[in-house]
Amino acid sequence: MRFETLAVHAGHSPDATTGAVAPPLYLSTTFERAGDGSFPAGFVYIRDANPNRRRLEECLASLEGGAVCAAFPSGMAATHAIFQTLAPGDRVLLPEDAYYATSQIVRELLGRWGLRGDTVDCTDLDAVRRALETPSRLVWIETPSNPRLRITDISAVSELAHRAGALVVCDNTWATPALTRPLSLGVDLVMHSTTKYFGGHSDVQGGAVIARVEDRVFQSVRLAQTLAGGVPSPFDCWLIRRGAQSLAARLRVHCENAAIVARFLTGHRAVSAVHYPGLSSHPGHAIAARQMAAFGGMLSFEVAGGRSAAMAAAGRLRVITRATSLGGTESLIEHRASIEGAHTRAPEGLLRMSVGLEHPDDLTADLDQALGGT
Numbered sequence: 001m002r003f004e005t006l007a008v009h010a011g012h013s014p015d016a017t018t019g020a021v022a023p024p025l026y027l028s029t030t031f032e033r034a035g036d037g038s039f040p041a042g043f044v045y046i047r048d049a050n051p052n053r054r055r056l057e058e059c060l061a062s063l064e065g066g067a068v069c070a071a072f073p074s075g076m077a078a079t080h081a082i083f084q085t086l087a088p089g090d091r092v093l094l095p096e097d098a099y100y101a102t103s104q105i106v107r108e109l110l111g112r113w114g115l116r117g118d119t120v121d122c123t124d125l126d127a128v129r130r131a132l133e134t135p136s137r138l139v140w141i142e143t144p145s146n147p148r149l150r151i152t153d154i155s156a157v158s159e160l161a162h163r164a165g166a167l168v169v170c171d172n173t174w175a176t177p178a179l180t181r182p183l184s185l186g187v188d189l190v191m192h193s194t195t196k197y198f199g200g201h202s203d204v205q206g207g208a209v210i211a212r213v214e215d216r217v218f219q220s221v222r223l224a225q226t227l228a229g230g231v232p233s234p235f236d237c238w239l240i241r242r243g244a245q246s247l248a249a250r251l252r253v254h255c256e257n258a259a260i261v262a263r264f265l266t267g268h269r270a271v272s273a274v275h276y277p278g279l280s281s282h283p284g285h286a287i288a289a290r291q292m293a294a295f296g297g298m299l300s301f302e303v304a305g306g307r308s309a310a311m312a313a314a315g316r317l318r319v320i321t322r323a324t325s326l327g328g329t330e331s332l333i334e335h336r337a338s339i340e341g342a343h344t345r346a347p348e349g350l351l352r353m354s355v356g357l358e359h360p361d362d363l364t365a366d367l368d369q370a371l372g373g374t
Helices: 003-009 051-064 075-083 100-113 125-131 154-163 216-228 234-245 247-266 285-291 306-315 336-343 360-370
Strands: 068-072 091-095 116-120 138-142 167-171 189-192 207-211 271-275 298-303 332-335 350-354
Touching: 003 051, 003 234, 003 247, 051 068, 051 207, 051 234, 068 075, 068 216, 075 100, 075 189, 075 207, 075 216, 091 100, 100 116, 100 336, 116 125, 125 154, 138 154, 154 167, 189 216, 207 216, 234 247, 247 271, 247 298, 247 360, 298 306, 306 332, 306 336, 306 350, 332 336, 336 350
Parallel strands: 091 116, 091 138, 138 167, 167 189
Antiparallel strands: 068 207, 189 207, 271 298, 298 350, 332 350
16 A cells, blocks of 8 residues: 555554544553463553553554554654664764754663764765764664754665664654655664654654564563553544644645745745755755755744844744644744754754645745845
């Protein structure tokens, strides 16, 4: 089945008892044993498994083309579980441009337990090759990256990492499997913040890890999920699974709108740079065109005049909402440097925008007046 069909049907079937087309919500925390002590339905306790979570995990594994999936209550819980599979003294390579909390979790939390983290420009294959001359256990990829939308050649980096004996993990939150399938490009694990495009409506938090094969590494992820109790609620699983059904349709509009907004911003006198891989001027455009079905709904741009000008422009917006997060139906914008704080690599004049499902003319008109056009 093609992606759109899988999104509707994977992990989804009419309820066997009632025939209900929409799956029921299973709130039970525990499940009855048979007289012989067995569990004929396959469920024991909510921390181990739940019918709604199982449906979601089957859906996400299918959409990513993976063998198995573990769902978590947030993207950071999923990230933490992956790093927990490593040992003290192991080295992790992280991209220079990436979600700031990913490096934070290595630097400020697991670093105290002996995990080592170094950054590298993942868009520079020579730099990656040199970095891998020092033994590394894991290479983390994020493409498009947050917040400057740099594009990593997933196949090339995966080949270099595997040759050096390292695992490869890709944060596929911004692209989703509707646009990029990292497992088919050589990645070992895919991580998602399902809060974003899978949920799709800014009303549920979740995360997931999908593995190409059910090996020892994934079993360690599953163990961290179960023993630490890092499991999403049944209702959260139900909401994310529902959101996945419309993912392909929503992303088409996100991508179309983002391309229109990016072209508008490129020609605006108050904007000094636009970061969007759909622009032919973007340094990663050719790679993105090869490994993405479309260029995504995220972009960032730099306002001429730096921090004060960017903050002032954001403050004048009327349609676009000033808020953290992405992937919802509404357009969101934020000043990344002030969000990330002291360790930020984001330019002071940069605004990151999640382009929503509004009419693009309303979005460009709002940006124009906020940037001083009218």
